[in-house]
Amino acid sequence: MAGIYIHIPFCRRRCGYCDFNTYAGFSHAIPAYVKALCREIESVASSQKDNSPIQTIFFGGGTPSLLNIQQFGEIFQHLHDSFDIAKGAEISLEANPGTVNQEYLAQLHQLGFTRISFGMQSTHPQDLAVLDRQHQFSDVVNAVAWSQLTGFSHINLDLIFGIPGQSLSRWQETLHLAAGFKVDHLSLYALTIEEGTPLALWNKKGMLEIVDDDLSAEMYQTATDQLRLAGFEQYEISNWAKKRADGLDARCRHNLNTWRYQPYFGFGAGAHGFIGHTRTANVEPIPVYLTRMQDPIGAWPAAEEVEELTLWEEMQEWMMVGLRLTNEGISQQVFLDRFGIPCEAVFAKQLNKCIHAGLLEKMGDQQDRLRLTPRGRLLGNQVFMEFVGNDPPGELNLDQ
Numbered sequence: 001m002a003g004i005y006i007h008i009p010f011c012r013r014r015c016g017y018c019d020f021n022t023y024a025g026f027s028h029a030i031p032a033y034v035k036a037l038c039r040e041i042e043s044v045a046s047s048q049k050d051n052s053p054i055q056t057i058f059f060g061g062g063t064p065s066l067l068n069i070q071q072f073g074e075i076f077q078h079l080h081d082s083f084d085i086a087k088g089a090e091i092s093l094e095a096n097p098g099t100v101n102q103e104y105l106a107q108l109h110q111l112g113f114t115r116i117s118f119g120m121q122s123t124h125p126q127d128l129a130v131l132d133r134q135h136q137f138s139d140v141v142n143a144v145a146w147s148q149l150t151g152f153s154h155i156n157l158d159l160i161f162g163i164p165g166q167s168l169s170r171w172q173e174t175l176h177l178a179a180g181f182k183v184d185h186l187s188l189y190a191l192t193i194e195e196g197t198p199l200a201l202w203n204k205k206g207m208l209e210i211v212d213d214d215l216s217a218e219m220y221q222t223a224t225d226q227l228r229l230a231g232f233e234q235y236e237i238s239n240w241a242k243k244r245a246d247g248l249d250a251r252c253r254h255n256l257n258t259w260r261y262q263p264y265f266g267f268g269a270g271a272h273g274f275i276g277h278t279r280t281a282n283v284e285p286i287p288v289y290l291t292r293m294q295d296p297i298g299a300w301p302a303a304e305e306v307e308e309l310t311l312w313e314e315m316q317e318w319m320m321v322g323l324r325l326t327n328e329g330i331s332q333q334v335f336l337d338r339f340g341i342p343c344e345a346v347f348a349k350q351l352n353k354c355i356h357a358g359l360l361e362k363m364g365d366q367q368d369r370l371r372l373t374p375r376g377r378l379l380g381n382q383v384f385m386e387f388v389g390n391d392p393p394g395e396l397n398l399d400q
Contacts, residue, residue, distance in 0.1 A: 001052070001055050001257060001262050001263075002052050002053070002054055002055065002262065002263045002264060002265070002275075003054065003055060003056035003057065003058065003254050003257050003258070003262065003263070003264035003265070004054055004056070004057045004058070004079070004083070004264060004265045004267065005058050005060060005254075005264055005265070005266045005267070005271055005272070005273070006037065006057065006058070006059045006060070006064075006075070006267045006268050006271070007021065007060055007061065007062065007266070007267070007268030007269060007270055007271040007282075008033075008059060008060070008061040008062045008063065008064040008066070008067060008268065009021050009022050009023055009026075009033075009061060009062045009268065009269050009270060009284075009286060010022070010023060010024075010026055010027055010029075010030055010033075010061070010062050010063060010066050011023065011024045011061070011062055011063045011066075012024060012027075012063065012066070012096075012099070012134065013132075013134060015131055015132045015133055016130075016131060016132030016197060016198040016199045016202070017131055017132070017191060017192075017193070017194070017197055017198075017199040018197065019194035019195075019196060019197050020061075020062070020270075021062075021269060021270030021284045022061060022062040022063075023062075023286055026286055027066065029286055029287075029290070030066065030067060030071065031071070032290055033268075033269075033286065033289075033290065034067070034071045034074055034075060035293075036289060036290050036292075036293035036294075037075060037267060037268055037293075038074060038075060038078040039293045039296055040267050040268070040293055040296060040301060040302050041075075041078045041079060041082050041083075041267055042078060042081075042082050042296075043296035043301050044265060044267070044299070044300065044301070045082035045083055046082075047298075047299040048275075050276075051083070051084055052084070053084045053085070053086035053089075054079075054083045054084065054085050054086060054089060055086050055089055055090070055253065055257065056089060056090045056091075056092070056253050056254035056257060056264075057079065057085070057089060057090070057091045057092070057254070058091075058092045058254040058255075059092065059093045059094060060094050061094055062094075063094075063095070063096050063099060064093055064094050064095065065093065065094075065095035065096060065099040065100055065104075066099060069104070069107045069108070069111065072108070072111055073111060076111060076112060089114075090114055090115055090154075090252075090253040090254060091112055091113050091114050091115065092113070092114070092115040092116070092117060092252065092254055093108060093113050093115070093116050093117070094117045094119070095116055095117065095118055095119075095143070096118070096119055096134070096135060097118050097119070097120065097135045097139035097140045097142070097143040098134055098135035098136075098139040100143050100146065101146065102146040102149060102150060105143075105146050105147050105150045105152070106150040106151070108150075109150050109151045109152055113152075114152075114153075114154060115152070115154035115155070115156070115252070116147055116152050116154070116155055116156070117155075117156035117157075117158060117185075117187070118140060118143050118144065118147075118155070118156070118157055118158065119133075119135075119158045120137075120140045120157040120158060120159060120178060121133055121158060121159060121160045122159065122160065122163065122166070122170075122174050123137045123140075123173060123174045123177045123178075124137075124166075124170050124173070124174065125137075126165060127160075127163045127165075127166055127170065127174075130163055130164050130165060130166075130199075130208070131160065131163060131191075131199075132198065132199075137177075140157070140181075144157075144181045144183060148182075153184070153248065154184055154185065154248075154250060155181075155183040155184060155185065156183065156184075156185035156186065156187055156252070157178050157181065157183055157185075157186055157187070158187045158189065159174060159175070159178055159186060159187070159188045159189070160188075160189050160190075160191050161188060161189075161190055161191070161211075161216065161219040161220065161223070162190045162191040162211040162215075162216040162219060163191050163211070164191075164203075164208035164209050164210055164211060165208070165209040165211075166211060166219075168215065168218060168219060168222065171219045171222065171223075172222060172226065175222070175223055175226050175227065175230075176226070179226075179227060179230035179231075179232065183242070184241065184242035184244055184248075184250035185239070185240070185241050185242065185250050185251070185252065186227065186232060186239070186240045187238055187239050187240075188220075188223055188238055188239075188240070189238055190216055190219075190220065191211075217378055220377075220378065221378070223240075224374075224377075227240050231243050233327070234326050234327070234377075235251055235325065235326060235327050235328070236255070236256075236259060236324050236325055236326055237324045237326060237372075237377060237380050239251070239252065239255070256325075258321065259321045259322060259324050259325050260321075260322065260325075261314075261317065261318045261321055261322065263275045263276065266280060266281075266282060267282075267302075268282065268289070268302075269282060269283065269284055269285065269286050269288075269289035269302075270282055270283070270284040271302075277308055277309050277314065278306060278307070278308055278309070279305075279306075279307045279309060280300050280303045280305065280306050280307075281303060281304055281305040282302040282303055282304060283302060283303075283304045284304070289302055311339065312392045314339070315335075315339055315346060315347075316387050316388045316389075316390065317388070318330075318335070318338070318339075319343075319347065319387040320384045320387050320388055323360075323370070323371070323372060323380075323383060323384060323387075324380070324384075325371070326371060326372055326377060327371065328369070328371070329363070329369045329370050329371025329372070330343070330369065330370050330371070331368055331369055332344065332368050332369070332370065333368050343370075345393075346392075346393060347387060350386040350387055350390075351370065353386065354376070354383055354386060358373055358375050358376070359372065359373060359375060359376035359379060359382070359383050360372060360373065360376055360383065361373050361376075
């Protein structure tokens with residue numbers, strides 16, 4: 001089961017907290033970028049021996065909704081010409097609320113998009129101002145309503161907590177209004193102040209009222225409780241899916257496949273991919289990417305890094321991403337099937353430590369699955385780091 005991630009690195013303006021590979025003031029390069037993207041898709045596809053059906057396609061950014069319908073149509077045509085796109089594939093688009101209208105959304109849905117994700121972040125003007133967001137809450141109201149009217153049944157809202165100056169009551173209001181939209185998916189992220197961003201500079205100057213760790217943890221626990229009452233089920237550290245009356249699965253299939261350590265192609269400037277045992281990372285600057293794609297060479301023509309992972313590296317990554325799934329967790333049988341070695345033989349020390357600390361628990365009739373406890377969800381990064389950066393057990397020959 002394979003997926004495709006496509007990076008659209010254009011923004012009208014970079015938000016103050018963003019450290020993604022995005023660029024403002026480059027909209028003139030969008031037509032050339034689309035052409036380059038199509039050449040990369042063709043070139044990579046032609047070098048692949050395995051033509052497994054593509055189950056998910058995810059357009060991320062940046063602001064993918066800055067592309068027009070004709071440009072998306074061109075990309076779709078090359079995807080279908082180059083890959084076997086499965087019937088019923090999930091096709092997702094990230095969008096900023098202030099960049100869409102009803103006609104545009106109707107055209108996106110008609111083109112084949114099945115899922116849309118809006119960066120709502122907060123309902124409060126002060127929070128949005130701190131984040132340096134351009135949209136207003138009214139833009140979110142319109143974007144969601146238009147999406148529902150034009151046929152999108154899978155709609156996600158991104159929310160941020162721990163924003164400087166944000167109170168618990170303001171966060172509760174954001175959760176209440178987000179759940180009231182009748183969307184079927186919410187993604188919640190704790191704000192991280194990244195070096196090199198305007199937000200980091202403001203913080204160094206003492207201009208921000210930083211939310212402490214205790215309040216941030218309380219916000220996370222509040223979200224868990226409040227969204228459960230609103231009919232949402234947490235299935236991943238940062239993601240909640242609505243229990244739908246029609247029985248449709250509201251979970252994001254693309255991200256589920258990533259957490260299950262399934263393969264995906266990464267196309268576009270700065271995109272990452274994972275195919276076979278190979279991890280790829282494309283060049284980031286738009287001009288460099290455009291130059292590379294004028295004459296694509298090799299199996300990964302846009303890649304700045306191509307890394308062949310060892311068995312030990314894959315085992316560590318598999319544990320780290322799989323444990324993000326809060327209900328599903330990881331299956332020791334799947335680990336054995338994939339790597340040929342029992343999970344407990346490889347990670348006995350780490351598993352025992354986390355279980356005894358009350359961070360992991362066994363579940364299922366055969367006690368086959370391991371997942372985070374409620375306390376483990378609050379300390380997820382601490383758990384994940386137990387399984388990466390280690391030397392392989394000396395008695396096992398894993399460094400291959």
